[in-house]
Amino acid sequence: MHHHIGLSGSTIMTDPGRFTLLFDMDNVSHIEIGEFPSEDSFRYFTELLDKENVTFGLHSPLYRNQSKYDLLEKVNYQPEQAWRQFESEVKYMSKLGAAYILVHFPYFKEEKEIDTAKLIEDGLIRLQQLQERYSISIVCEPKLGLNRSAFGIKALNDFPVETWDKYGIKLCIDIGDYLLATGDEAKSYIKKWKKHIMVVHLHNVEFHNNKYIWVPVHPSHELDNKHFKVANLIYELSTNSDVFFVFEHTPHTNPTEEFVNEGINWVKDLIDG
Numbered sequence: 001m002h003h004h005i006g007l008s009g010s011t012i013m014t015d016p017g018r019f020t021l022l023f024d025m026d027n028v029s030h031i032e033i034g035e036f037p038s039e040d041s042f043r044y045f046t047e048l049l050d051k052e053n054v055t056f057g058l059h060s061p062l063y064r065n066q067s068k069y070d071l072l073e074k075v076n077y078q079p080e081q082a083w084r085q086f087e088s089e090v091k092y093m094s095k096l097g098a099a100y101i102l103v104h105f106p107y108f109k110e111e112k113e114i115d116t117a118k119l120i121e122d123g124l125i126r127l128q129q130l131q132e133r134y135s136i137s138i139v140c141e142p143k144l145g146l147n148r149s150a151f152g153i154k155a156l157n158d159f160p161v162e163t164w165d166k167y168g169i170k171l172c173i174d175i176g177d178y179l180l181a182t183g184d185e186a187k188s189y190i191k192k193w194k195k196h197i198m199v200v201h202l203h204n205v206e207f208h209n210n211k212y213i214w215v216p217v218h219p220s221h222e223l224d225n226k227h228f229k230v231a232n233l234i235y236e237l238s239t240n241s242d243v244f245f246v247f248e249h250t251p252h253t254n255p256t257e258e259f260v261n262e263g264i265n266w267v268k269d270l271i272d273g
Contacts, residue, residue, distance in 0.1 A: 003238060003271050004055065005264060006246035008201070009033030010214070013251060014064075016041040023052050025257075027264050032102065032199070032246045034059035035068075046096065055099045057139070057199070057244065062089050069107045069143070072119050087130055094134035099244070102172055102199060103127075105140040108152040116155035121163060128167040139199050141172035148212075150181035157189050161196075170198035173237065174248070176205050176214055179228045187236055200237050201248040202267065204228055208252075216249040218263040231270060238271035245271060 007028045012018040014035050022031050031054055036042040042062065049056055061068055069075040070082035077085075086103060093101045105127070106120050131138045142156045171193055178186045190197070203214035204227045217234070221227035237243060245267060249255065 001238060001241050001271070003242065004030045004244045005268060006030030006032050006057075006244050008246050008248040009035070009059070010248050010250050011260075014041075016044055019045055019048055023048060023054065025264070026261065027268055028054070030055045030057070030099065030244055030246070032057040032059050032244070032248075034061055034102075035064045036062060037064055039063075057100045057102055057246075058089060058093050058098055060086060060089055060101060060103045062092070069104050069109075071103065071105050071123055072107060073109065075107070075109055083126065090130045090134045090136060090138065094136040098136065100137040100139045100170070100198065102139040102141055104143045106152045106156055107143050107145065108149070108155060109145045110147070110149045111151040117159055117163075120155065120159050124164065124167040124169055127169050131169065137170055137198065139170045139172045141174060141199075141201070142177070143174070144177045144181055148180055153178065153181040153189070157192065161192055164193075164196060169196070171196045172199035172201060173197055174201040175217075175230055175233055175237075176201070176203045176228075176248075179230075179233075180205060180212070187233060190233065190236065194237075194240060197237060197240055197243065199244045199246060200234070201246055202230075202234070202263075203247070203249040204230060206253065213252045214249045215253050216247060216255050216260050216263045217267060218259060219266045234267060234270050235273070238273075243271075 005027050007022050067077040067082035067085050070077040127138050142153045182189050202217045204217050204221050206213050206215050217230055222229050
């Protein structure tokens, strides 16, 4: 089974001074990144990319402080504004030859009485039009809402998979979000969407003063009773071929390069098994 191991810009918080670190990791053949601080920093990133033999995917938005969650309802921007921004990014990424563009969808801030199925399908129609117009894969990542609201992830789960089939849009499963939203049921939630999954965001979760932090996945977590067990989920997700497994921890706990590499090698063994 062929897969791609990727590193996310989140691991360096898209800091231009640390871009070269993304290209230095062994076994990494893909970078997923977004929220650049400036056009110059994005240009610098693409110059580095041109010299390396790696693929890349954009995690929308391209630039910091742009719309990240607003395709279905206003969080920080009006949805129409968010769609215009997203279309310009799709067009640009297609021109640059990105492997895909990833967007948070469906995203709902919190639970409310609305017809989520209709909203999601209306969004899918627009996403399919963009995917066809610009010939680039669009990948949707369902996300937790405010205060860890699982409403968006559950709305996707209630959505008929046969309807999703019609639009040819891929999915990203963020294992941290899914475990926080659904706990022990994560595997059955994910199974329903299996054939549509193209990207997997890998991180475990630690709680510090009521906040949660993304930490690297690592085999030691499987037995420590402090972290989620993720081996089974990762293995389940690896039974599709050509999946991008993207390490998406953040630098907050200062993981060592050795610790991250142990996690990468462990995942490699799991998905190549």
